[in-house]
Amino acid sequence: xxxxxxxxxxxxxxFVRAKWAPLLLRPILGSPxxxxxxxxxxxxxxxxxxxxxxxxxxxxLFAADANSAVLAAQAALDAFExxxxxxxxxxxxxxxPVFSGVVLGDVGEAEGPSLQSxxxxxxxxxxxxxxxxxxxxLTSEAYVxxxxxxxxxxxxxxxxxxxxxxxxxxPGLDQFFSExxxxxxxxxxxxxxxxHIDFAGSRIVANFGTLSxxxxxxxxxxxxxxxxxxxxxRDSEKGGLAKRNHEMIVQHPAKxxxxxxxxxxxxxxxxxxxxxxxxxxxxxxxxxxxxxxxIGDHLLAKEAA
Numbered sequence: 001x002x003x004x005x006x007x008x009x010x011x012x013x014x015f016v017r018a019k020w021a022p023l024l025l026r027p028i029l030g031s032p033x034x035x036x037x038x039x040x041x042x043x044x045x046x047x048x049x050x051x052x053x054x055x056x057x058x059x060x061l062f063a064a065d066a067n068s069a070v071l072a073a074q075a076a077l078d079a080f081e082x083x084x085x086x087x088x089x090x091x092x093x094x095x096x097p098v099f100s101g102v103v104l105g106d107v108g109e110a111e112g113p114s115l116q117s118x119x120x121x122x123x124x125x126x127x128x129x130x131x132x133x134x135x136x137x138l139t140s141e142a143y144v145x146x147x148x149x150x151x152x153x154x155x156x157x158x159x160x161x162x163x164x165x166x167x168x169x170x171p172g173l174d175q176f177f178s179e180x181x182x183x184x185x186x187x188x189x190x191x192x193x194x195x196h197i198d199f200a201g202s203r204i205v206a207n208f209g210t211l212s213x214x215x216x217x218x219x220x221x222x223x224x225x226x227x228x229x230x231x232x233x234r235d236s237e238k239g240g241l242a243k244r245n246h247e248m249i250v251q252h253p254a255k256x257x258x259x260x261x262x263x264x265x266x267x268x269x270x271x272x273x274x275x276x277x278x279x280x281x282x283x284x285x286x287x288x289x290x291x292x293x294x295i296g297d298h299l300l301a302k303e304a305a
Contacts, residue, residue, distance in 0.1 A: 015111050018043040018118050021092050022105040022126055023080055027062070027069040028217055030270075034103075036127035037073045040084055041110070041119040042092060047084040050119035051077050052129035068221035075228050076102040098231070099224050100278045156222075158251055158292075159198050159208045160184050165296035173303060176201040195229045204245045204302040205233060208295070211252035211271060211288075213264045220271050223250060224278055231282040245302070247285040250275065254290045 023038040037052045052073065058066040079098040083091040095104035112118040123130040159181045167174045174182060176199050199206040207226040212219040227248050234246045252268055253260055260268075272288055279286035289295050 015113060016043060016045070016115065016118075017109065017111050018115055019089060019092055019107055020110050020118055020122055021095075021107045022122065023076065024103050024105055025069065025073050025076065026101045026103065027072070027221060035073075035129055036105075036123070037129060038077050038080065039119040039122045039126070040080060040092065041115045041122075042084055042089050043115065044088075046115060047088060048115035048119050049077065049081045049084060050116065050123045050130075052123070052127055054129050054131045057129055062218075068218045068225070071225045072099055072101065072221050075099075075225060079228075098228050098282075100274060100281070101221075101224065156208075156210050158210045161292045162199075162208060162295050162299070165292050166299055169296070169300060170303075173201070173299070176303075195232045197229065197233055198226075199299065200233075201244070201299070201303050204247060204299065205230065206247045206249050206299070208249050208251070211250050211268060211275075213253060213260055213268060220275065223248065223275055227275070227278055227282055227284055227286075230284050234284070245285060247287050248275075248279060249295055249298070250286065250288045251292075251295065252288055252290065 018041045020039055020041040022036045023040065024034045025037045026032070026034045035052075035058075038049055040047060040049045042048075055066070055070045055073065058069050062069060076098055080091070080095075083096065087094075092104065092107050097103060110118045110122070112121060159177070163174065163177050163181050166177075178196065178198055178200075180196070181198060196207075197205060198208050207230055209223040209226050210219060211223065230246045230248060234243075237243065250272070252272065253265070255265055255269075257265070276286050287298070289298065
């Protein structure tokens with residue numbers, strides 16, 4: 001009988017052992033479809049997060065709506081990296097998602113020359129959004145930057161319309177709206193996962209989003225991104241005896257709107273349910289409303305209180 005001993009195998013001199021897990025993005029509400037957007041590898045000595053670098057491939061599936069998925073993925077990756085930095089292995093064992101559409105896969109163990117090589121090797125094996133080629137990675141980054149700077153679809157007019165309504169009634173409140181809204185130009189992101197706040201008043205901090213019937217999947221993704229931005233702003237708010245309320249204000253059609261079918265309205269109601277769940281998880285107020293007047297009056301009342 002052939003007997004094999006541990007010494008009969010080559011020693012992995014200089015290798016490191018680590019726990020690793022894939023970060024998964026599920027961009028479509030209620031769908032099992034998912035993408036590996038990153039792999040985290042961590043041990044007692046440190047951690048490494050290998051990120052997807054070919055987000056351009058999402059355009060094959062989502063066309064103009066791909067940008068929302070990219071924004072959500074980048075925000076989730078940034079939050080995961082921060083968690084790995086502060087909690088190390090516990091960040092894998094007790095993962096805390098920033099979005100309901102982001103989950104952590106099964107945790108495994110691996111060995112390799114470095115944490116980076118372990119994470120990169122698993123990304124290459126598991127992710128269709130990753131390439132080890134520097135040329136492809138650079139092309140992808142350039143595409144994402146260009147896509148964010150010049151969105152394929154028209155900008156959401158909601159913030160500008162709210163500004164117009166509020167300023168007509170209280171001109172001094174224009175200072176609480178972001179510069180992007182006041183100047184009414186496309187948002188310019190030097191950091192794709194940067195935090196942007198639409199309205200930062202003395203009593204309320206709010207972001208605005210339109211829940212579209214025709215593009216509800218993409219609009220839900222954008223609103224979840226805005227919810228995360230409010231959470232980050234709230235968590236970073238320093239001092240003060242009275243904390244400002246943080247609210248995600250969502251404009252959507254009424255149930256009685258004759259322009260839409262019962263199926264379309266039900267789709268909106270399901271999306272609102274998912275957004276409420278996300279808002280409750282982040283402890284951010286979700287305020288669905290139907291009209292510009294209703295939203296504007298709400299801001300005016302809050303700031304007058």
